[in-house]
Amino acid sequence: MEEVFATEKDMHRVRKNGIYLSDNEITVLERYQIHYQEYPNAQSLLFRIEEELNENGDDSQDLEAVSETLATFSYYHDTHK
Numbered sequence: 001m002e003e004v005f006a007t008e009k010d011m012h013r014v015r016k017n018g019i020y021l022s023d024n025e026i027t028v029l030e031r032y033q034i035h036y037q038e039y040p041n042a043q044s045l046l047f048r049i050e051e052e053l054n055e056n057g058d059d060s061q062d063l064e065a066v067s068e069t070l071a072t073f074s075y076y077h078d079t080h081k
Contacts, residue, residue, distance in 0.1 A: 008023075009022060009023040009024045010022050010023075010024055011023075012073060015036065015037070016037065017036070017037060017039065017040060017041070018041065018042075019036060019039070019041065019042045019045060019070075020042070020070075020073050020074075020077060021036060021070070025066045025069065025070070028062045028063055028065075028066050029049075029063075029066065031062075032052050032056075032060070032063055034048055034049065034052060042070055042073075042074040042078075043074070045070065046067060046070055046071055046074070049063060049066065049067045049070070050067065053067065
């Protein structure tokens with residue numbers, strides 16, 4: 001079994017607008033011309049990503065992965081237990 005190690009670019013960091021993203025996720029968003037800095041929160045960014053996914057369909061697996069990670073991260077970060 002192949003071991004996968006997270007790199008510095010895979011680490012999530014809070015960005016100026018309070019959204020947690022890794023450098024690799026930002027690279028994917030830039031590839032689709034989605035500028036995360038323009039969104040005030042994770043929910044609005046997720047909405048924009050979903051719009052892009054609806055337009056591109058199956059051709060955007062990397063963006064789908066960003067969407068899933070961001071949704072999961074936001075859920076656990078924003079849920080008050």
